Structure formats: structure tokens, C-alpha cells
Amino acid sequence: xxxxxxxxxxxxxxxxxxxxxxxxxxxxxxxxxxxxxxxxxxxxxxxxxxxxxxxxxxxxxxxxxxxxxxxxxxxxxxxxxxxxxxxxxxxxxxxxxxxxxxxxxxxxxxxxxxxxxxxxxxxxxxxxxxxxxxxxxxxxxxxxxxxxxxxxxxxxxxxxxxxxxxxxxxxxxxxxxxxxxxxxxxxxxxxxxxxxxxxxxxxxxxxxxxxxxxxxxxxxxxxxxxxxxxxxxxxxxxxxxxxxxxxxxxxxxxxxxxxxxxxxxx
Amino acid sequence: xxxxxxxxxxxxxxxxxxxxxxxxxxxxxxxxxxxxxxxxxxxxxxxxxxxxxxxxxxxxxxxxxxxxxxxxxxxxxxxxxxxxxxxxxxxxxxxxxxxxxxxxxxxxxxxxxxxxxxxxxxxxxxxxxxxxxxxxxxxxxxxxxxxxxxxxxxxxxxxxxxxxxxxxxxxxxxxxxxxxxxxxxxxxxxxxxxxxxxxxxxxxxxxxxxxxxxxxxxxxxxxxxxxxxxxxxxxxxxxxxxxxxxxxxxxxxxxxxxxxxxxxxxxxxxxxxxxxxxxxxxxxxxxxxxxxxxxxxxxxxxxxxxxxxxxxxxxxxxxxxxxxxxxxxxxxxxxxxxxxxxxxxxxxxxxxxxxxxxxxxxxxxxxxxxxxxxxxxxxxxxxxxxxxxxxxxxxxxxxxxxxxxxxxxxxxxxx
Numbered sequence: 001x002x003x004x005x006x007x008x009x010x011x012x013x014x015x016x017x018x019x020x021x022x023x024x025x026x027x028x029x030x031x032x033x034x035x036x037x038x039x040x041x042x043x044x045x046x047x048x049x050x051x052x053x054x055x056x057x058x059x060x061x062x063x064x065x066x067x068x069x070x071x072x073x074x075x076x077x078x079x080x081x082x083x084x085x086x087x088x089x090x091x092x093x094x095x096x097x098x099x100x101x102x103x104x105x106x107x108x109x110x111x112x113x114x115x116x117x118x119x120x121x122x123x124x125x126x127x128x129x130x131x132x133x134x135x136x137x138x139x140x141x142x143x144x145x146x147x148x149x150x151x152x153x154x155x156x157x158x159x160x161x162x163x164x165x166x167x168x169x170x171x172x173x174x175x176x177x178x179x180x181x182x183x184x185x186x187x188x189x190x191x192x193x194x195x196x197x198x199x200x201x202x203x204x205x206x207x208x209x210x211x212x213x214x215x216x217x218x219x220x221x222x223x224x225x226x227x228x229x230x231x232x233x234x235x236x237x238x239x240x241x242x243x244x245x246x247x248x249x250x251x252x253x254x255x256x257x258x259x260x261x262x263x264x265x266x
Numbered sequence: 267x268x269x270x271x272x273x274x275x276x277x278x279x280x281x282x283x284x285x286x287x288x289x290x291x292x293x294x295x296x297x298x299x300x301x302x303x304x305x306x307x308x309x310x311x312x313x314x315x316x317x318x319x320x321x322x323x324x325x326x327x328x329x330x331x332x333x334x335x336x337x338x339x340x341x342x343x344x345x346x347x348x349x350x351x352x353x354x355x356x357x358x359x360x361x362x363x364x365x366x367x368x369x370x371x372x373x374x375x376x377x378x379x380x381x382x383x384x385x386x387x388x389x390x391x392x393x394x395x396x397x398x399x400x401x402x403x404x405x406x407x408x409x410x411x412x413x414x415x416x417x418x419x420x421x422x423x424x425x426x427x428x429x430x431x432x433x434x435x436x437x438x439x440x441x442x443x444x445x446x447x448x449x450x451x452x453x454x455x456x457x458x459x460x461x462x463x464x465x466x467x468x469x470x471x472x473x474x475x476x477x478x479x480x481x482x483x484x485x486x487x488x489x490x491x492x493x494x495x496x497x498x499x500x501x502x503x504x505x506x507x508x509x510x511x512x513x514x515x516x517x518x519x520x521x522x523x524x525x526x527x528x529x530x531x532x533x534x535x536x537x538x539x540x541x542x543x544x545x546x547x548x549x550x551x552x553x554x555x556x557x558x559x560x561x562x563x564x565x566x567x568x569x570x571x572x573x574x575x576x577x578x579x580x581x582x583x584x585x586x587x588x589x590x591x592x593x594x595x596x597x598x599x600x601x602x603x604x605x606x607x608x609x610x611x612x613x614x615x616x617x618x619x620x621x622x623x624x625x626x627x628x629x630x631x632x633x634x635x636x637x638x639x640x641x642x643x644x645x646x647x648x649x650x651x652x653x654x655x656x657x658x659x660x661x662x663x664x665x666x667x668x669x670x671x672x673x674x675x676x677x678x679x680x681x
Contacts, residue, residue: 042288044608045606045608046608047608065620092622094622096622126613128612234612252611254604
């Protein structure tokens with residue numbers, strides 16, 4: 001038996017909008033800790049990890065650890081039918097092959113029930129080790145989205161370099177090159193407008209902009225984005241979800257040709 | 267060709283060992299490709315209509331070059347790193363099979379001549395495909411083309427599939443691509459089918475993993491090889507009346523061909539007098555392959571643009587614009603193969619959550635009526651529900667959710 005009641009239903013709507021283009025089908029895992037998801041895109045270059053902690057729900061009942069396979073496109077279709085102010089309740093019975101989304105309008109005068117078929121998804125779960133990152137950049141999420149969008153009109157890849165002075169995003173394409181530097185800046189009035197860099201070592205990594213742009217679909221979830229970079233690890237792009245969890249995107253870097261040979265083959 | 271009926275046998279008995287994968291998902295992977303098989307396919311399919319084939323000015327067939335050129339570029343564009351392996355000298359055991367193929371081809375040539383005479387177009391098409399033979403010249407042409415494209419070529423001492431499998435085992439390649447199922451018998455850890463199919467066919471790549479096959483079939487590699495020999499391979503005849511299913515049953519029961527021979531009903535199954543299954547097994551287990559790293563020399567280099575134009579445009583009548591564009595594509599593709607994969611950084615772990623659907627059911631709510639319990643919240647009321655539930659559903663919208671749960675249970679017990 002599973003019953004999760006989320007008063008701020010729009011959060012779930014936004015989460016789906018953020019991930020549905022990256023991943024087609026995924027298993028949602030429910031446990032006493034919370035409602036979570038881990039899934040890779042079809043080419044195994046990017047991974048999304050979502051956590052909505054149980055405390056964030058008004059009512060959270062999950063009798064045993066469960067995993068529910070859903071098609072995210074279909075789930076998004078159903079959640080689009082919920083109003084932005086609606087309360088969303090997720091329900092599933094033990095052994096059932098469907099999940100029910102119930103939408104209640106704030107005034108309680110309209111209640112909609114959508115039942116969706118679940119699917120069997122054979123997906124690999126990756127173990128993500130805790131790591132100390134060489135550089136952590138906190139910046140306004142809208143700024144980051146803008147940079148990714150702008151750069152992708154020039155080139156396909158972005159080089160993200162972090163130094164003490166700031167973080168530099170650069171690209172190169174047929175028509176020319178682009179460099180955007182964001183300086184460390186924590187003197188602004190509003191904390192969400194600050195750019196803060198914590199760094200132990202300078203880092204420079206190359207990524208495919210296509211994926212970065214897809215990650216920025218999570219921008220409505222949080223005004224701040226955190227980029228964690230290490231020279232030998234995938235970048236983590238994290239959006240906190242108000243008080244209750246996070247959505248993290250991991251992206252494998254591009255590797256220079258000659259280094260390629262020394263990388264472990266999997 | 268290959269192992270008779272193995273695909274079906276695996277689909278029936280080891281479905282988990284087969285996975286459909288997207289073509290694009292192999293970017294950055296080194297793939298060992300059985301070249302002779304590909305060339306053969308190109309000669310059959312590419313640019314053919316009836317007995318007419320793509321030719322250059324001198325009238326020599328160029329279908330294989332056209333095929334090799336475009337398909338290889340497709341692989342490169344997807345970020346793959348192909349390495350082509352060519353057949354060497356066939357093992358003695360295969361000579362019988364080759365002789366059979368030769369005579370079939372001769373038959374087909376006769377049939378073709380007849381079909382041409384009567385003008386039956388379907389027959390012409392059918393028989394002319396059967397007369398296709400990959401010549402030494404075809405192989406040499408393709409090798410030259412690939413080297414010009416900067417794609418590595420390996421000449422196997424004997425069977426190309428065996429060399430491919432060896433490359434894959436030693437970690438020099440991620441997977442073997444062929445249409446010939448005996449790559450699995452040679453022990454290629456990962457085997458791909460349909461990788462070289464034209465994009466227009468939209469067939470997904472079928473990936474086989476040997477480890478999973480053995481696990482699913484519950485066999486050792488030696489037993490799997492025996493199974494393949496019994497099912498029918500290129501190196502020796504199979505026993506009449508024993509196909510894949512029977513072979514699997516016998517291997518599971520007796521464990522090896524030797525034991526089967528001891529226990530089998532010789533009246534019912536006639537074992538060929540000269541049946542070199544041991545030699546065949548030897549060929550699969552320890553095929554003649556290069557293992558010397560230096561001899562292999564797998565390096566992907568930049569394409570030789572001038573060389574390609576001389577070869578394809580001047581000597582073989584390809585359109586010069588198309589070749590120039592294709593060279594650009596090869597150069598651009600270099601960039602794509604550098605994308606890293608998450609699995610290089612994170613390792614798979616077991617997921618702690620079980621699926622919601624469990625085999626056994628304990629809960630009363632799981633009775634079919636529980637489904638109706640859900641439906642009653644529905645405002646669309648699209649399905650006729652029993653009357654009792656229908657009337658109960660009206661007051662629900664006024665109730666809080668927590669109450670509705672208990673109500674739902676009540677209804678199910680009541681009904």
C-alpha cells in the first residue's frame with residue numbers, strides 16, 4: 001500500500017517537465033526515506049537522481065520498499081491535467097499494476113482521478129560514491145540556463161573551467177568562438193543572485209551542450225543551481241527542491257582522444 | 267552459415283541474454299566487425315536490380331565499395347570505432363561446407379541462366395543473389411578503402427569470427443558485430459546483430475551476452491560449444507533428428523557429446539561414421555588467431571582525402587562531390603567518439619526496492635474488486651460499476667483523502 005499526498009502538487013509537475021525529455025522510462029522507488037528515482041538516458045551519458053523526502057509530503061505511507069516502472073511521457077501527460085495549485089496524491093495498492101494520481105483543487109470542489117498503467121522496466125542502478133569535488137560553483141539557475149542556451153547557438157560542446165577568479169564557459173563552432181566568465185560575487189542583496197565558488201584545485205572539463213540544455217529544464221524548481229566538478233568525475237548539476245529534496249543530473253565529460261586509451265574500458 | 271537455429275533456441279530458452287539496443291548507444295565503443303560477412307551482404311543488396319549491379323567504367327562491380335563506404339561512415343558518425351577483420355585460410359574442416367556452398371552456387375548459376383532465358387524477373391533476382399561470391403579482389407578493394415578511411419584492418423590467420431571474438435576477449439574491442447551466430451560459439455563476450463543493417467530498415471541492434479546465455483541455459487562454455495556442434499555448425503554434420511531443442515535437452519541430461527554418444531539410442535539417431543566433433547570443438551575452443559598486440563595494431567587515423575578521391579572517384583567512378591562530403595563527415599565524426607560514459611565512473615549496484623507487482627498475494631484488497639475501489643473516485647465514471655458502489659461514490663468528493671482510504675477498504679470488504 002502506497003499513499004503520498006503532496007500539497008504543493010506543482011513541484012511534481014515541474015519535476016516531470018525537468019526529466020521527461022532526458023529519460024523515457026524509469027523506475028520510481030519508494031521507501032520510508034522518500035520518493036526517489038535514478039535513471040540514465042538511453043546513451044548512458046547522463047543520469048538523473050531525484051529525491052523527495054518523506055517529510056516533505058503531508059501524508060506519506062509506504063509499507064515496504066517499492067519500485068514502480070513508469071513511462072515519463074505518459075506520466076507527464078497525466079500530471080499536465082493537474083492545476084498548478086492542486087494537491088496531488090499518488091496511490092498504489094500492493095500487487096497492483098497501476099498507479100493512481102488524484103488531483104484536488106484547493107477549494108476541494110473538484111477531484112480528478114487518473115489511473116496509469118505501470119510497466120516492467122529492466123534498468124541498471126548505479127552506485128554513486130560520495131566524492132569531494134575540486135570545485136563547487138553556486139550560481140543563479142536562470143543565469144546558467146541562459147549561458148547554456150546562448151553557447152549552444154555557437155557550438156556543440158562547452159568547456160567549463162573554474163579558477164579562483166571565477167567560472168568560465170567557452171565554446172567553439174563553425175561561425176566563431178564564445179567565452180563567458182562569471183566572477184565570484186556574494187555582495188548582492190539577495191542570496192539567490194550570488195555566484196559563489198569553492199575550489200581546492202582549478203578544473204577544466206568539456207561537456208556536450210545538448211545535455212546541459214536538457215538539465216536546465218529544471219530551472220523552475222530552484223533559483224539556485226550548483227555545479228560540482230572534479231577532473232576525473234562526471235559533473236553534478238543540482239537543483240534543490242524547496243525543503244524536501246533535490247534533482248541531480250550527472251554528465252560524463254568528453255575525453256581527449258589520446259587520453260582515451262588509458263581510461264578503463266567498460 | 268553459423269549455428270543452425272541458435273537464435274530461436276536462445277530466444278526461447280535464454281530471452282534475458284538478448285537485448286535490443288539503439289544503434290546510437292554504441293558511441294565510443296570499439297567494435298570488431300566480420301568484414302567478409304559484410305562484403306557478402308553488400309554484394310547482395312547494394313545497388314542491385316536483377317542481374318545488374320553497381321559497376322565502374324571498366325564494368326567491375328563496386329557494390330561492396332559503395333556499401334563499405336557508406337555503412338562505415340554511418341558507424342563513424344555514430345561515434346563508433348570499427349575495426350574490420352578479414353578471413354584468412356579456412357580451416358580444413360570447413361572445406362566440406364565450402365564445397366557444398368560452391369555446388370549450390372553452381373546450381374544457382376544454372377537456374378539463373380534458365381531464368382534469364384524465360385525472362386522470369388523474380389527468379390532472376392532470386393538466383394542472381396545466390397550466385398554472389400566474395401572474391402579476393404573484393405576483399406583487397408575493401409581493405410584499401412578502409413585503410414584510406416583511417417579505419418584499422420586486421421587479417422585473421424584463419425576464421426574472421428574467431429579473430430573478432432579474440433579481440434573482444436582481450437578487451438581490444440567492446441563487442442563483435444556479425445550476422446553469423448558462431449561468434450558466440452567462439453566465445454565473443456558480446457555479440458551484436460543487425461549493426462550493419464541499413465538505417466532505412468530501422469532494425470534495432472540485437473545484443474547477446476555469452477555470460478548471460480550460459481547463466482540462463484545453465485551450461486558451461488564447453489557444454490555450450492557442444493550444444494552448437496550438435497545443433498549444426500560449419501565444421502561437421504549434425505546428427506539427423508537432433509535439432510537445437512533436442513540438443514539442449516541432451517546436453518542438460520548428459521553434459522557432453524561423449525556422454526550423449528554413450529547413452530543415446532543408436533537405432534533412432536544415426537551418428538555419421540566420420541564425425542569429427544572433437545576437431546570441431548577444438549576449432550571453437552582454440553581457434554588460430556593473432557594475439558600479439560603489435561601484430562594487431564589497432565589505430566584509428568585521419569582519412570586520406572586525396573587517396574580516397576583517387577581510388578573512389580578516378581578509379582571507380584564515384585561522384586566526386588559525394589566523396590568530398592563523406593570525407594568531411596569522417597573528419598567531423600572524430601569529435602563524437604570522445605564522449606565519456608557514466609559506467610566508466612559509476613558501477614552498477616543492486617536496487618534495494620522490489621517491484622510493486624509481487625508473485626504471491628496476501629492482501630485481501632488485492633481481489634479484483636479492489637480495482638473498482640479505485641475507480642469510484644473517478645469523476646468521468648466511464649465504467650459501469652455495481653450499483654452499491656455507484657451510489658457510494660457521490661459523497662466522496664466532500665471527504666478528506668485519509669478518510670477515503672478507510673472507506674475504500676470498507677467497501678471492498680462489504681462488497
